[in-house]
């Protein structure tokens with residue numbers, strides 16, 4: 001069967017668009033992806049005032065940028081408690097951050113730095129993931145980032161590493177198909193072969209975006225036109241893992257009241273019939289509570 005992208009599309013929620021989404025846009029299926037950190041401090045401020053109302057009108061996912069999940073530093077418990085409170089309040093279907101680190105020894109890089117794909121790190125990362133989910137009392141979702149540097153001990157491939165990390169934890173993957181395309185191109189591997197390693201049901205959310213080619217080295221830019229090869233990866237990912245909210249990342253011209261035509265009129269035809277309607281929140285909750293472990297760091 002084929003299904004329309006328009007049942008799963010979503011865009012980033014930007015503060016300068018709050019009032020337009022609230023007052024000029026009819027309630028609908030478009031998923032809004034809110035940046036978690038915008039609502040965690042000063043009691044949420046005016047931003048939370050808008051978010052409280054928007055969640056009554058649109059599906060919501062929360063996407064964080066400062067968890068520092070992959071670091072050897074302890075996870076900031078104050079941040080976790082604030083995030084937990086926000087989750088309880090706005091009930092997002094997906095809560096995510098990046099599979100990377102951005103600070104070590106308390107020193108912040110303000111960049112997302114990739115982790116070595118070395119199997120010896122999997123045990124501690126899995127413990128950290130289980131602990132995080134128990135602290136939040138919510139399933140967590142990790143996003144693959146674009147890689148611009150290589151480690152000598154990248155013993156596993158990108159998707160194999162993530163599949164092993166999340167398996168049996170109740171956590172899921174935010175599959176950024178553009179990031180995967182950029183990573184594979186920069187590493188000299190085949191993105192189609194990588195995406196084929198996705199397991200059914202492992203993806204809780206997708207990102208799609210554009211990139212730029214700088215003399216053969218690719219950079220994730222969130223601007224410009226999405227390449228056909230990236231659309232094809234998304235199609236393949238959905239056929240393997242199933243449908244989930246698909247958020248368009250576009251920083252230079254974030255759609256205001258996006259219609260699916262803003263996505264270059266693309267449609268996708270996944271092979272999985274059951275993918276057409278998925279209650280993501282129920283699926284995630286069931287999965288998480290079946291493995292919630294009381295893990296400690």
Ligand SMILES: [Fe+2]
Nearest residue numbers: 143176207249
């Ligand atoms: Fe992304």
